Amino acid sequence: DGGITQSPKYLFRKEGQNVTLSCEQNLNHDAMYWYRQDPGQGLRLIYYSQIVNDFQKGDIAEGYSVSREKKESFPLTVTSAQKNPTAFYLCASTPGALSSYNEQFFGPGTRLTVL
Amino acid sequence: QQQVKQSPQSLIVQKGGISIINCAYENTAFDYFPWYQQFPGKGPALLIAIRPDVSEKKEGRFTISFNKSAKQFSLHIMDSQPGDSATYFCAASMTTDSWGKLQFGAGTQVVVTP
Numbered sequence: 001d002g003g004i005t006q007s008p009k010y011l012f013r014k015e016g017q018n019v020t021l022s023c024e025q026n027l028n029h030d031a032m033y034w035y036r037q038d039p040g041q042g043l044r045l046i047y048y049s050q051i052v053n054d055f056q057k058g059d060i061a062e063g064y065s066v067s068r069e070k071k072e073s074f075p076l077t078v079t080s081a082q083k084n085p086t087a088f089y090l091c092a093s094t095p096g097a098l099s100s101y102n103e104q105f106f107g108p109g110t111r112l113t114v115l
Numbered sequence: 116q117q118q119v120k121q122s123p124q125s126l127i128v129q130k131g132g133i134s135i136i137n138c139a140y141e142n143t144a145f146d147y148f149p150w151y152q153q154f155p156g157k158g159p160a161l162l163i164a165i166r167p168d169v170s171e172k173k174e175g176r177f178t179i180s181f182n183k184s185a186k187q188f189s190l191h192i193m194d195s196q197p198g199d200s201a202t203y204f205c206a207a208s209m210t211t212d213s214w215g216k217l218q219f220g221a222g223t224q225v226v227v228t229p
Contacts, residue, residue: 004158031215040124042117042204042221043159048214056214090158094215103149104217106158 003027004107006091011112013078013085021076021110023091030095032074033104036060037088046089049074078112086114118142119207121220129228134192136223138205141186145207149217150179150190153202162203163190195227 004025013019023032031050035043045058049068063082068074078085088111092104121138128134138148146167151159165172165179165188172179176199178191192199205220 006158033216040221042121042219043217044219045216048216050214058216092158103161103164104215106151106160108158109156111156 004091004093004105006089006107006110008110009108011110013112013114015114016080018077018079019112021078021089021091021112023074023076023107024072025074025091025093025105025107026072027093027095027105028071029093029105030071031093032068033092033094034058034064034066034074034076035090035092037090037109043090046076084114085112087112117221118218119205119220121205121223123223124221125224125226127226127228128192128195130195130197132195132227134190134195134199134225134227136190136203136205136225137187138189138207138220139185139187140207140218142207142209142218143186144209144211145218147208147210148179148181148188149206150177151204151206151219153204153222155201159204192225195225197227197229200225200227 007022033048034046047066049055065077090109091107149164150162152162153159163174176193181188202222204222206217208217
């Protein structure tokens with residue numbers, strides 16, 4: 001079964017903690033993305049990556065970090081510097097950043113709550 | 116600042132009615148306009164997409180209308196069903212963007228009543 005998996009589904013964080021959200025895809029896609037979703041604000045881009053060991057900041061990268069050590073994996077760390085991390089986090093991928101139609105495939109999401 | 120503006124924020128329609136969601140953009144370099152459907156607690160899924168070389172695209176009960184001069188596009192859901200109750204996002208991108216980034220609207224929550 002090909003697809004994007006995100007874990008955990010729910011995550012609770014205490015103030016001052018760093019937490020890491022997992023994103024794995026077995027679609028052999030080159031490009032991967034992390035979005036944050038808040039009610040009434042749509043999807044905002046945090047980080048994106050086109051190839052292994054390379055990634056770029058999106059519109060709201062402050063307080064977040066990523067790595068891309070393997071093509072299949074693009075974990076997101078929410079650091080203690082992120083002032084308001086409670087949100088629904090979505091990982092996505094595309095076959096190749098230069099694909100004609102830029103269709104993005106999304107994972108099921110991780111809901112992060114700060115206690 | 117959102118590059119794609121979507122309205123309304125929410126709408127309620129009776130079963131069998133027509134749902135209409137509108138989006139507007141400023142960047143004339145955008146040339147790919149997808150719509151995503153998201154159910155509660157799930158990730159968005161591509162519903163239908165259009166390129167600006169056509170003014171309308173239909174897939175089943177879902178139709179995208181595109182007005183290039185007005186820089187607007189809309190989603191029409193015909194014969195709305197309770198199973199269509201979801202949040203819908205419009206988006207836009209440039210196929211020349213090597214990063215494949217999408218700019219999303221804020222979303223419209225659609226509720227179809229029985």
